Amino acid sequence: MSLIACHDCDLIHWLGPVPDGSAAKCSRCSGMLYQNKRDSLERTLALTVTGLILFVVANTFPFLGFKLQARIHETILITGIKELYHQGMWILATVVLWTTVVMPAAQMVGLLYVLLPIKLNRIPWKFKEVFRIVQFLRPWAMMEVFMLGILVSIAKLAKMATIIPGIAAFAFMALIFVLAASLVVLNPHAVWERIKIQESFREVRADRTQFIACHTCHLPCFSPSRGVHELVCPRCGTHLHLRKPNSITRTWSLILAAAIFYIPANVLPITIVTSLGKKQSDTIISGVMYFISAGMWPIALVIFVASVFVPLLKLLALSYLCFSVQRKSGWRPVDRTKIYRMTEVVGRWSMVDVYVVTILVAMVNLGPLANVAAGPAALYFCGVVIITMFAAMSFDPRLIWDNCGESHE
DSSP, X not given: OEEEEOTTTOOEEEEOOOOTTOEEEOTTTOOXXXXXXXXXXXXXXXXXXXXXXXXXXXXXXXXXXXXXXXXXXXXXXXXXXXXXXXXXXXXXXXXXXXXXXXXXXXXHHHHHHHHHHHHXXXXXXXXXXXXXXXXXXXXXXXXXXXXXXXXXXXXXHTTTSEEXXXXXXXXXXXXXXXXXXXXXXXXXXXXXXXXXXXXXXXXXXXXXXXXXXOTTTOXXXXXOTTOGGGOBOTTTOXXXXXXXXXXXXXXXXXXXXXXXXXXXXXXXXXXXXXXXXXXXXXXXXXXXXXXXXXXOHHHHHHHHIIIIIHHHHHXXXXXXXHHHHHTTOOXXXXXXXXXXXXXXXXXXXXGHHHHHHHHHHXXXXXXXXXXXXXXXXXXXXXXXXXXXXXXXXXXXXXXXXXXXXXXXX
16 A cells, blocks of 8 residues: 555545556546556656667758749758748747757656666666656657647648658657657556655654655655755655645736737738738638638647647636635535636647747748748747646645545545
């Protein structure tokens, strides 16, 4: 039997052995407590090595070719990032570079650094710090969202030119599935359990007054009376807090900032197309209308949901959660926790429009014949996505349960 704390509602559970392939869920909010995945570390290590090989191929060889009349323009994966930088959109270029290249690479290298020594029955230097970073990077590595942006871009360009996929495009597609599989088979608890915590845990337990659940490795720690802010988790080294400091204030501030950015993101042009000396500016909505007029309803629906509906829904959902916590509402905490989980999952997919702009800028670069430039809305929209993701991270879902009158079990 071992103690484990629910990530979402802070309920402490006594957890017995979990059979291979099974999972244990919170008895109060149905949050995932533990998944016992067969050969988790070995399979994750194999997939990580495969992913690194595919990553090198995807970033080295030609990615996509754009053939218009007799001219062919070839791109590599970072061509769009370079073009955004040359157009003065260096902030947008930096975000795309970090979310599609730097973060995935750091995640895979970090996993390799942690898992390879474990396979050899050794604990690497700075093990805890590196694995904490790997877990933090997970929502910021958005290669699967980038892939969706590529598919939307190809659908938009297919009628005006011939799209030629390169070797890197196939490697990139394979990389998406390998990365997704590595995250599915990875069991973080199996990694954290390699750290011996008995001595440190007894020191913390000696003068206990209450539990504090670590929000990184989910280890329940006993809080001494001399001050919660001085504690760190004896297993992963995370600073412990009963609740995230100033959670509601910071979340409200980020919601307000995202709401301000949301207006120019949908009003200003997101792309500026120049063709034979003529310029045409398109907003997010006009892009949706283009796909509708072309008969591509599924793509129009994807763009509308990801770029218009989801950001607005996140703002409304987070506002409702903050308001309900401030009112000390005890109404339907399970449903409110599910709303929070939804905001965590869907927010990153709104980046698809930013990636569509990146692909279009990279591929349609034929000088006076045809050229695409990023509009100001692209920067504002990127701001909306990033800020709402930070807002979801700032909100502490455990606050939902503080007014429900339920004690830890």
